[in-house]
Amino acid sequence: MSEADRIQLEGIHLAFGSRQVYRNLDCRFPRGEISVLMGGSGAGKSTLLRLMAGLLRPDRGRVVVAGEEITSLSERDLFRMRERIGMLFQGGALLDAMTVFENVALPLREHSRLSETDIRAEVERRLVAVGLPDTGGLMPRELSGGMLRRAALARAIVTDPEILICDEPFSGLDPLNVRRIEALLIELNRRLGLTMIVTSHHLPSSLRMASQLVFLIDGGAVVGTPRELLASEDPRVREFLEAETAGMPGFEAVPGVAS
C-alpha cells in the first residue's frame, strides 16, 4: 500500500444472502483528502463505510486502514483502531434522552480517561467549532435539523480522529444548511488534515468538495476526479450523472452531461 493512501480496499467480495453487493471491488482513499462515495440507493455506500470501520468483515479481500490490515483483527484491536476514525452515521442521530453535551461527550467517555473538567472543555471546544456554542444543555429535540447534524459532527470529531467517515451528511437539509455542513467539512479537512470519506446523493456539493469521486456500480468502483467523471464515457456513469443533474440549472453547461 502506498503511504499516500489512508484506506485501501482490495479484492472485496461481499454478499448478503443472494444479494452480491461487491464483486472484486478495489479502491483507495488518499490521506488528507476528501473522497465522495456515490452510487444509487442500495449500491453499497453505507456498507463500504462499515467495512472501513471494521463493523463488518468482507467475505473475501483486504481492508487496510492506516497501514493495518483490519479484516483479521480481534475485537479488542478493532476497538483500538476505531479510535482513529470518527463516524457520522446515516441520519446523523443523537441519542434523544441525553443532552447535547452528553451526546458529544460519549466517545470521550468511551475512549479516553479525561477528567470531567477536560471533557467539559473538549466538548465546548467542538461545539464552538461547529457553530453551536452554549448548546450543551439543550436536548436534541430542541435543535433544528441542521443544528442536529452539526452536533453529530461535533461528536464525530471530539476524539481527534485521523479519518472521518460521514454517511449522507446532507440528507434532509435545506440548501442553506447543505452549504453550511459542506463548508464545515471542507474546513475540518483543511485545518485538521482529516482524511474524509463522505457518501452523498448531493451532486453539486460532491463536485465542489471531492478531490476524488468513487462511484459504486455493479459491485465495483469507478474512480476519478470530479472533472474526469463528468467527462467519463462509461455509460453507467453517464446515466447516473444525467439522472442526478436532470433539470439542474448550470449543468447544461457541463459538456455532454445534461442532454
Ligand SMILES: Nc1ncnc2c1ncn2[C@@H]1O[C@H](COP(=O)(O)OP(=O)(O)OP(=O)(O)O)[C@@H](O)[C@H]1O
Ligand atoms: N445487514 C444487512 N443484511 C442484509 N442486507 C444488507 C445489510 N446491509 C446492507 N444490506 C444490503 O446491501 C445492499 C447495500 O446496502 P447499503 O445500505 O450499503 O446501500 P447504500 O448505497 O448505502 O444505499 P442508500 O443510498 O439507500 O443509503 C442493499 O441491497 C442492502 O439491502
Ligand SMILES: [Mg+2]
Ligand atoms: Mg446508505
